[in-house]
Amino acid sequence: MSDPAQRRREKSTANMRAEEIMSELNRETDREILDILVTNAPLRVMDIAKIADRHPITVDQTCARLHEQGHISPLGRGLYDVTDDGIRHLENIDGT
Template sequence: MSRDELEETILETLADEGPSYVVDLAAVIDEHPVAVDHACERLHDEDATRSIGCRRYDITAAGYRRLDDVRPATGGSDGRAGTERRT
């Protein structure tokens, strides 16, 4: 798995499963814990994740934006309204 693929997979896993320890992320995505730890540190340096102690990470708003940037656009609705009603 490339560096970018690993980081994207980590962000997707955090988005789906919530805060996780590095060792748990490594088990879920079937990667070596050291590689996952380094990727989490890079993502933290980029503000895509936040450390919540003891090698446990959570995705941030910047991480969600990064996922949105790499995910292919779909023709279907994403559930968000296109306009807002003013009252």
């Protein structure tokens, strides 16, 4: 049986890895939604979800995060448009 300190270190390492994976998934989803909005904006959450083949709750949460970051703006009733900052952010991600 390992000591309690070792178990805590192992758990901490596993938690950090899980957070890294979730962060990467969030970045991929953010990029995908920004791409969709650049091409098709304005769109409603349900339309974005259909295009991205993602669950509407995932899209809604991602849109809320992107709005908090200033990358998209709500136009009302679940309708979103990409901001100039969102376009710049997407260009930086793509390296263009």
